[in-house]
Amino acid sequence: MSETASRLRGKDLLGIADLDVSEINLILDTAEAMKEVASRPIKKVPTLRGKTVINLFFEPSTRTRTSFEIAEKRLSADTLNIAIAMSSVVKGETLIDTALNLEAMAPAIMVVRHSSSGACHLLARTCRAGIVNAGDGTHEHPTQGLLDAFTIRERKGRIAGLKIAIVGDLLHSRVFRSNILLLTKLGAEVWACGPPTLMPPELDRLGVHATTRVDEAVDGADAIMMLRIQLERMQGGFFPSLREYFTVFGMTPERVRLAKPDAIIMHPGPMNRGVEIASEVADGPASVILDQVTNGVAVRMAVLYLLAGGGENEVAA
Amino acid sequence: MKLLLKGARVVDPASGIDGIRDVLVDGDRISRVDTSIPAEAAVGAAIVELGSSLVVVPGLIDMHVHLREPGYEHKETVATGTASAVAGGFTAVACMPNTNPVNDNASVTRFILKQAAAANLARVYPIGAVSNGSNGEHLAEIADMREAGCVAFSDDGRPVATAALMRRALEYAGMFNMPIIDHCEDRSLAGEGVAHEGFHAAQLGLRGIPAAAEDVMVDRDIVLAHATGGHVHIAHVSTAGALRAVQAGKSRGARVTCEVTPHHLTLSDERLRAPLIYDTNLKMNPPLRGTTDRDALLAGIRDGSIDVIATDHAPHHADDKRVEFDRASFGIVGLETAVSLGFDRLVHAGIIGIGRLVELFSVNPARILKVPGGRIASGDMADITILAPDLPVTVAAAAFRSKARNTPFDGWSLRGGVAATIVGGRVVFANTAVPQAAGLERRERRET
Numbered sequence: 001m002s003e004t005a006s007r008l009r010g011k012d013l014l015g016i017a018d019l020d021v022s023e024i025n026l027i028l029d030t031a032e033a034m035k036e037v038a039s040r041p042i043k044k045v046p047t048l049r050g051k052t053v054i055n056l057f058f059e060p061s062t063r064t065r066t067s068f069e070i071a072e073k074r075l076s077a078d079t080l081n082i083a084i085a086m087s088s089v090v091k092g093e094t095l096i097d098t099a100l101n102l103e104a105m106a107p108a109i110m111v112v113r114h115s116s117s118g119a120c121h122l123l124a125r126t127c128r129a130g131i132v133n134a135g136d137g138t139h140e141h142p143t144q145g146l147l148d149a150f151t152i153r154e155r156k157g158r159i160a161g162l163k164i165a166i167v168g169d170l171l172h173s174r175v176f177r178s179n180i181l182l183l184t185k186l187g188a189e190v191w192a193c194g195p196p197t198l199m200p201p202e203l204d205r206l207g208v209h210a211t212t213r214v215d216e217a218v219d220g221a222d223a224i225m226m227l228r229i230q231l232e233r234m235q236g237g238f239f240p241s242l243r244e245y246f247t248v249f250g251m252t253p254e255r256v257r258l259a260k261p262d263a264i265i266m267h268p269g270p271m272n273r274g275v276e277i278a279s280e281v282a283d284g285p286a287s288v289i290l291d292q293v294t295n296g297v298a299v300r301m302a303v304l305y306l307l308a309g310g311g312e313n314e315v316a317a
Numbered sequence: 318m319k320l321l322l323k324g325a326r327v328v329d330p331a332s333g334i335d336g337i338r339d340v341l342v343d344g345d346r347i348s349r350v351d352t353s354i355p356a357e358a359a360v361g362a363a364i365v366e367l368g369s370s371l372v373v374v375p376g377l378i379d380m381h382v383h384l385r386e387p388g389y390e391h392k393e394t395v396a397t398g399t400a401s402a403v404a405g406g407f408t409a410v411a412c413m414p415n416t417n418p419v420n421d422n423a424s425v426t427r428f429i430l431k432q433a434a435a436a437n438l439a440r441v442y443p444i445g446a447v448s449n450g451s452n453g454e455h456l457a458e459i460a461d462m463r464e465a466g467c468v469a470f471s472d473d474g475r476p477v478a479t480a481a482l483m484r485r486a487l488e489y490a491g492m493f494n495m496p497i498i499d500h501c502e503d504r505s506l507a508g509e510g511v512a513h514e515g516f517h518a519a520q521l522g523l524r525g526i527p528a529a530a531e532d533v534m535v536d537r538d539i540v541l542a543h544a545t546g547g548h549v550h551i552a553h554v555s556t557a558g559a560l561r562a563v564q565a566g567k568s569r570g571a572r573v574t575c576e577v578t579p580h581h582l583t584l585s586d587e588r589l590r591a592p593l594i595y596d597t598n599l600k601m602n603p604p605l606r607g608t609t610d611r612d613a614l615l616a617g618i619r620d621g622s623i624d625v626i627a628t629d630h631a632p633h634h635a636d637d638k639r640v641e642f643d644r645a646s647f648g649i650v651g652l653e654t655a656v657s658l659g660f661d662r663l664v665h666a667g668i669i670g671i672g673r674l675v676e677l678f679s680v681n682p683a684r685i686l687k688v689p690g691g692r693i694a695s696g697d698m699a700d701i702t703i704l705a706p707d708l709p710v711t712v713a714a715a716a717f718r719s720k721a722r723n724t725p726f727d728g729w730s731l732r733g734g735v736a737a738t739i740v741g742g743r744v745v746f747a748n749t750a751v752p753q754a755a756g757l758e759r760r761e762r763r764e765t
């Protein structure tokens with residue numbers, strides 16, 4: 001039995017770092033109910049009717065923005081998408097100016113994606129609206145972590161005690177940071193693997209096993225989570241070539257065979273086929289990559305509901 | 318005009334004095350220091366009873382500040398910067414050349430000195446650029462700037478770009494026996510970093526500046542100082558490795574000195590997470606390092622291997638800090654918090670005595686820059702700081718004399734502060750929170 005909170009403590013979801021285990025379980029349990037909504041013929045509930053959610057994206061991300069937008073529409077929120085190229089920020093309007101202008105529209109929630117770590121914290125301190133971090137720099141991407149945990153729990157029935165291997169660019173990945181916090185909080189044994197040039201310092205202090213040997217990371221794993229290699233990092237000289245990267249770190253069917261027979265393969269997308277993952281693995285029977293996309297909507301519905309729905313609405317009804 | 322300071326504890330390591338003394342100031346000079354100076358020996362003097370709870374020390378000298386004028390007067394001016402200095406107990410400051418235009422020629426040097434004369438508060442010693450525009454390519458007119466009043470050379474804000482330029486700068490400035498002050502940071506290692514590369518930056522997703530970025534360049538500079546016989550002064554040492562390199566350099570006879578800032582002695586990178594996460598007032602260059610680095614610096618303060626405490630006073634407008642962490646400007650102000658941090662965290666913490674504090678804040682900066690000061694003796698310039706070691710101080714950024722408010726110490730309660738600052742025999746600051754300073758304050762009003 002998992003201990004479960006009845007509500008979230010803060011007005012914002014800035015990162016997994018701020019959540020305790022009972023809040024995490026509350027979100028995952030709520031997401032299960034939300035996933036049931038998605039299986040109905042009419043996939044819509046009135047939970048956030050009359051409330052405005054602004055999707056404020058300073059960095060393009062079709063996948064995450066679309067997932068949030070579907071979640072908002074299924075909860076009947078009024079949604080507003082604002083994409084701001086960094087060039088207009090360069091023109092002089094600051095992040096705080098932008099947010100305060102949007103606050104004049106009285107949104108309940110602002111979903112924010114930004115290229116600077118901590119940008120969401122700055123907004124959360126400044127704005128009355130709840131801030132949901134949809135990815136800040138190389139810091140956190142909490143809803144991605146939650147949907148990954150949801151997918152593992154759905155497939156495995158639990159998270160505690162599982163061996164989970166995370167392979168790829170650990171240094172620049174906000175998905176990695178959210179996942180290690182979340183999975184270690186929930187009691188998983190997390191292995192992190194990548195080239196030493198793409199490993200943050202003092203990884204062991206984060207409670208994970210760090211290795212540069214893929215075979216060791218995936219050996220006996222219950223889940224293998226691949227991280228995207230940003231192709232533009234090639235210029236940074238972090239590793240010699242994509243070809244060599246695939247040879248040393250790519251997830252091949254042979255490597256997958258080292259994991260548990262029922263291991264699942266995950267990827268936050270978009271994938272670089274033939275760089276971090278072979279197509280046979282991405283499209284193979286163990287892949288849950290498309291489930292992650294489906295579950296993303298349910299988890300985001302849960303987060304929005306817990307931050308902006310609930311109490312007030314029920315009283316009004 | 319005469320001033321007789323009576324009954325205070327005088328701490329002057331240069332003259333070997335630590336005891337109750339009277340100090341007679343006549344005009345801009347100290348005319349007598351004695352166990353007791355009778356009133357009849359000081360006819361016409363204003364007599365101020367300080368009492369033994371206050372400490373009279375040689376005027377403090379901050380050898381690393383940014384006054385921002387010319388070019389960035391919205392951040393600070395020579396007038397506001399020197400007002401901040403005297404409120405912090407500093408009778409003199411040395412200002413870095415990264416203004417706009419850069420202080421890389423005598424006309425900019427003369428302009429800064431003219432502004433300092435007009436402000437008429439702390440003495441200002443300009444530091445000239447090593448290279449034209451501080452762009453690391455061509456030696457600036459060092460002799461000309463020396464003639465105009467520069468006391469040292471630095472491309473601070475940036476490192477001296479190449480080993481070849483550093484070598485020539487040490488050789489050329491060595492002709493005048495003047496130090497090159499280097500901001501040691503290998504840019505290829507520091508990259509786009511904004512915080513110390515370590516556990517905390519990794520978890521916060523902040524790009525890291527590794528300790529090695531500083532260490533390798535300190536090593537480079539010491540090798541070159543040794544080879545040329547020139548004097549290199551390492552600015553704002555922040556890592557244990559850099560301090561070890563300085564210690565090793567000194568022991569093998571290289572002419573190397575170094576400074577640390579009050580913030581690197583009091584804070585570490587842990588602070589980036591609490592009480593406020595991503596506080597841009599913690600963004601400085603070099604970054605706040607790990608606790609082992611900070612502890613090594615404290616050991617260096619205690620064992621004498623660190624020569625100077627300098628603030629690297631770096632004023633910025635609020636708009637430059639109220640942004641995302643990686644877009645915020647580097648640096649914090651330091652002139653008005655340095656003495657209180659020094660007392661609270663070093664003297665009252667039992668790490669050093671007041672005598673060593675005076676060496677770090679006055680004697681050694683004067684020696685390194687070869688400027689007057691660092692001593693209280695008959696015939697010396699009357700640059701005097703009066704310290705109040707037990708004064709309770711609550712840091713209030715809103716009340717700073719500096720134009721800028723960018724400090725991580727706002728609201729801190731500290732023990733120890735400044736009672737008064739005297740420059741050339743003139744009281745330029747008297748702290749109204751210190752009762753004995755009242756006599757000095759009246760005098761200040763009379764004079765102005």
Ligand SMILES: [Zn+2]
Pocket residue numbers: 473474475500552553602603
């Ligand atoms: Zn510097």
Ligand SMILES: [Zn+2]
Pocket residue numbers: 381382383413473474629
């Ligand atoms: Zn500086």
